[in-house]
Amino acid sequence: MGSSAPMAIAAAQTAFQSFGTAIALLDARGTVVGWTQAAQQLVGHAAADVVGRSGTALLAGSDDRAKASALAGSDSAPSRWTGLTGVRHRDGRRIDVRLCVQPLTGQDSRAQWLVAATDKETPPSWVVDGSGMESLTGALHLPSRLPVGVVIRDTELRCTWVNDTQGLKDGIPLQRRLGRTLTQAAPGEDAESIESVMRQVLESGMPAINREYRAFLPMHAHREPALAASVFRIDDGEGHALGVCAVSVDVSDSRxxxxxxxxxxxxxxxxxxxxxxxxxxxxxxxxxxxxxxxxxxxxxxxxxxxxxxxxxxxxxxxxxxxxxxxxxxxxxxxxxxxxxxxxxxxxxxxxxxxxxxxxxxxxxxxxxxxxxxxxxxxxxxxxxxxxxxxxxxxxxxxxxxxxxxxxxxxxxxxxxxxxxxxxxxxxxxxxxxxxxxxxxxxxxxxxxxxRSAALALQRHLLPHHVTGGTAADVAWRYLPADSHHGVGGDWFDVIPLSGARVALVVGDVVGHGINAAATMGQLRTAVRTLAAMDMPPDELLARLDEQALRLDEADTDPHAPDTATMAATCLYAVYDPVTRQCTIARAGHPPPAIIDPHGHVTFPDLPTGAPLGVGLVPFESVTLELPEHSVLALYTDGLVEARGQDVDTGMDRLATTLAKPDQPLESLCSSAVDTLSSEAPRDDVTLLLARTHALGPEQTASWQLPADPALVSQARALTTRQLRRWGLDHLADSTELIVSELVTNAFRHSSGTIGLRIIRHEALTCEVTDTSNSHPRLRHPHTTDENGRGLLLVSQLTRRWGTRHTPDGKLVWAEQHLTPKP
Known part of the structure; x- marks a missing residue:
């Protein structure tokens, strides 16, 4: 390869400049044989000033120079040392530097000394032990280790010079390394990879920085250290390639x-x-x-x-x-x-x-x-x-x-x-x-x-046993939302009303979790309370909207203006089996599906209305006449809405599933739910189906009476005759008293025709209509009062009674149990 000294100088200069360190190469007698630009920048001396002179001449202290000279030629010199010492700058001033000195071993067994120096204020690129902050004189006897491995290879990539640190790092013994290529010394994929990098550097002249590889340690070692090699080409004075220098550091910890x-x-x-x-x-x-x-x-x-x-x-x-x-x-x-x-x-x-x-x-x-x-x-x-x-x-x-x-x-x-x-x-x-x-x-x-608490609360608040009475058969399904989104605020209800009618309700509170379930319970209770007052659907939703606003105001923190507004949707329908009429109103809720007895499915065009708790627009009711055995489907948006799917697609899917009126309601419910996506629902799914019935002439009787108090006895006679036809003679006496009191009150407080209707269903209902808007009020008269005992008597003879508005006035009704004959 030529002279080893120039190669070592070039290697030191190229490799260690990458570490920001000044390098000098000394022979066995301490004479400077190599100098780097970094060294010139540190102490001001050019290579021509120091090469060929003793390295001790650069030391500022006379004692340090004497001891260094003695040790340089002594067999007792330490193998390596680190420490602080003073050197003389070219301009004559003293500067304190950190020194690290270590040997390089070559094939000819002649020693070369590598001296690395940095300014005292600059952290060294090697690890200094705890004693390294002493003077050079004191540090000479304190061995340390420069954690940088240096290997110099010729143009055939054979090792010619190496420091002993490299052997400690990669595990290749000195006798197996010198004169051999890396693949000859340690065959394997890592050696081939690094050698390929060396060959590229040798050909191109471009250095390769921080190429990681595993150490070539014996198999019994616990864990192979990771090394990072930087490879530089070495050129002579004329720019010809003399070989490569590989500088390796242990990166096991960082790796x-x-x-x-x-x-x-x-x-x-x-x-x-x-x-x-x-x-x-x-x-x-x-x-x-x-x-x-x-x-x-x-x-x-x-x-x-x-x-x-x-x-x-x-x-x-x-x-x-x-x-x-x-x-x-x-x-x-x-x-x-x-x-x-x-x-x-x-x-x-x-x-x-x-x-x-x-x-x-x-x-x-x-x-x-x-x-x-x-x-x-x-x-x-x-x-x-x-x-x-x-x-x-x-x-x-x-x-x-x-x-x-x-x-x-x-x-x-x-x-x-x-x-x-x-x-x-x-x-x-x-x-x-x-x-x-x-x-x-x-x-x-x-x-x-x-979620368990919310689900338990919701299930507790939802109805457990629902029945449509004689007005309709009902079936339902409720699926809580999946584990990602939690239980929501869906609810449904079936509420028996007077006159064999039934109310069907489906609602959905915006949001999920226990708060939504609690709000749902409040709204469901409010709906039942308002339904008991026999309000028409549009008026009931208006009152429910007011209640939602009051609940929202009560729960709103005045100090938190960004508190979310409570909102819910609802659909409320009342079906009358006597007239087969269904009156529906909705508050921002999806429209119902109506399936006629022939399987034709429609979604009636109803006024949408605003969600509850918004209070923007009034609500409107629409009355439809349904054929007997029609199916009314009320649902929440979780049944027809899905990610990436238009809501019309979901409604078409629901219509296709429900277009089978001959199937039992339970089967229809299961089929509708089974059409959902295989993914868990993102929102609660609620479906309520009701198959309507009609009460024929054999179950109802009605009369129109002129406004003549003398005809009260005729009303009693008509009632008794009808009860006899139905086989309810045992209820004749109590029913006569009820009819007498209700018709008498109607004659007394209104003008115009009086209507009387008797309905036999799960109970016996007497209804009296008049043109007055004044509602009777139950009182508890004193013993000296002459009036006020009529409604008290009615309440004692019936299981319940009440009033509701009609388009022309009011209706007063009373129900009796259909008790068996004594």
């Missing part, structure tokens, strides 16, 4: 740090993707195998899975060990044969074991070398010992999963195939990953608790 950061980055993406605690536990196990461990389990307390508060303190001696269930299980072996229980099964916590100590203390258990000798806790757990032996488990970490001071479970990490034991850094990484998972698990637990 390991990057790997850990990458794993933590993956944790943010892969752990806690859902609010399902079991899924989160499996995600933690899947992430750590095989990146951290060969086998991992995640066991969670049953209370966490149920959404209950976890046990704040575990007391194994007091029998307070919580029940656990395996939520996560992963292994490098297919089927995880190491596990004694499958995922989802209960887990027995061995007493007096590291598991109980972790639960008790809340601190991790770290056992780099698993102790399976006799006398340990394994003596009482043969199955665990057998699993450890069969699968060569040799290193163990048990990390508690805790959040807000309570233990949620434990995560176990084991190494089997990887013979390297866990290190402290592995424990820190495991604890970081578990902490990340604990946040997601605690969120999942709190969500499960809130």
């Amino acid at each position: 390991r740090a990057r790997e850990r950061l990458a794993i933590l980055g993956e944790a943010g993406k892969r752990i806690g993707t859902t609010l399902d605690a079991m899924q989160t536990g499996q995600e933690l196990a899947d992430l750590t195998v095989p990146l951290l461990a060969d086998y991992a389990t995640v066991d969670l307390a049953e209370s966490v899975l149920l959404g209950e508060e976890p046990q704040a303190r575990t007391d194994p001696e007091g029998g307070r060990i919580p029940a656990f269930r395996r939520a996560g299980l992963a292994s490098v072996n297919e089927g995880a044969p190491e596990s004694l229980c499958a995922r989802g099964e209960p887990v027995l916590v061995p007493p007096a074991s590291p598991f109980t100590s972790v639960l008790l203390s809340g601190q991790s258990h770290f056992e780099p070398v698993l102790d399976t000798s006799p006398g340990t806790w394994l003596d009482h757990h043969d199955a665990v010992r057998a699993a450890i032996h069969d699968h060569t488990m040799h290193s163990l970490m048990i990390v508690p999963i805790h959040a807000r001071g309570a233990v949620l479970g434990v995560a176990v990490f084991v190494r089997t195939a990887d013979r390297v034991p866990f290190e402290e850094d592995d424990l820190l990484l495991a604890e970081e990953l578990v902490s990340w998972a604990a946040l997601s698990l605690d969120n999942a637990r709190q969500y499960a608790r809130e």
Whole structure:
């Protein structure tokens, strides 16, 4: 290759300038044989000023010069040293520098000394030991190590010069390295890769910086260090290539740090993707195998899975060990044969074991070398010992999963195939990953608790047994929203009304969770209260809108102007089986579907109305006449709306499903729900079906009476005659009294024709209509009062009575039980 000294100078200059360090090359006698531009910038001397002179001449102190000269030629000189000393600048001033001196070994066994220097204020690029801050004189006897490996190779890429640090880093012995290429000294893919980089640098002259490779250490080493090599071409004075210089540094720590950061980055993406605690536990196990461990389990307390508060303190001696269930299980072996229980099964916590100590203390258990000798806790757990032996488990970490001071479970990490034991850094990484998972698990637990409470509240507030009486057969379905969005505020109701009528209601409170369920309960109660007052649908929605506004005002925080406004949609329909008329009004709700007996489906064009709680526009009612055995379908938007699908498509799908009037209502309900997307619903789904009936002439009787009080007796006679036809003679006396009182009040407080109708359905209903808008009021008269006893008598003879508005006045009704004949 030519002279070794010029190569060493060029190598030192090129390689170490990349580290910001001044380099001088000295021969065995201490004479300067090489000088770099960085050295000239530091002390002001050009190469011509110092090459060929003793390096000690640059030292500022006479004592330092004398001792350095003596040591330079002495066999007792240390192999390397670092320290602070003073050197003389060209302009005569003294500057303090950091020095690091180490030898280079060549094939001819002649020593060369590499001297690296930096300004005292500049941090060195090598690691200085604790004694390195002394003077050069004191530091001469304190060995240190420059953590930079230097290898110089000729144009055939054979090693010609090397420092001993390189051998300590990559594991190649000196005698195997000198005179050989890297692939000859250490055959393998990494050597081929680095040698390919060297060849490219040699041909192009462009340096290659920080090319990582693994050290060529003996197979018994625990873990191969990672090195980063920077390769530079060495040229002679005429610009011809003389070889390459490779400078290597150990980047194991930084590489390991990057790997850990990458794993933590993956944790943010892969752990806690859902609010399902079991899924989160499996995600933690899947992430750590095989990146951290060969086998991992995640066991969670049953209370966490149920959404209950976890046990704040575990007391194994007091029998307070919580029940656990395996939520996560992963292994490098297919089927995880190491596990004694499958995922989802209960887990027995061995007493007096590291598991109980972790639960008790809340601190991790770290056992780099698993102790399976006799006398340990394994003596009482043969199955665990057998699993450890069969699968060569040799290193163990048990990390508690805790959040807000309570233990949620434990995560176990084991190494089997990887013979390297866990290190402290592995424990820190495991604890970081578990902490990340604990946040997601605690969120999942709190969500499960809130969702369970909301679902329980909603189910409690929804009707449990609904019936349409003689007016209609009913069936319904309610599906709560999926786990991502929580239970919502859907509700439905079937309310019996006077005169054999029935009210059908479906509503939807905007939002999800327990607040929506509570608001739903308030609105449903309000609807039932208003329905009992026999209001027409449009008036009922208007009153319900007012109630929603009052509820919103009561719940609004005046100090939080951004508080969301409560809003809900509702559809209210009243069906009369006597007239077969259905009166419908809606408040921002989807229109009903009407299926006639022939299977024709329509969505009637009804005034939309504004949602409840907005108070923008009045509500309007529309009355439709339905053929007997028609099906009325009321639903919430969760049934017809889906992500990426137009609502008209959902309504068409619903119409196609319901166009089968001959099927039972329960089958129609199931079919409608089965048409939903395979994905879990994003909103609650509610469907209420009602198949209408009609009351024929054989079940009703009606008369129009002139406004003549003398005809009250005729009304009683007509009533008695009709009851006899129906076989209800036993109700004749009480019914005569009721009719007499109601008709008398009508004659007394109104003018015009009086209407009388009797309906036989589940009860016997008497209805009297007049043209007056004044409503009768029940009073409790004193013994001396002559009037006011009529309605009191009616209330005592009936199960209930009431009044409602009609287009021409009012209607007073009274119902009696259809008791059997005595």
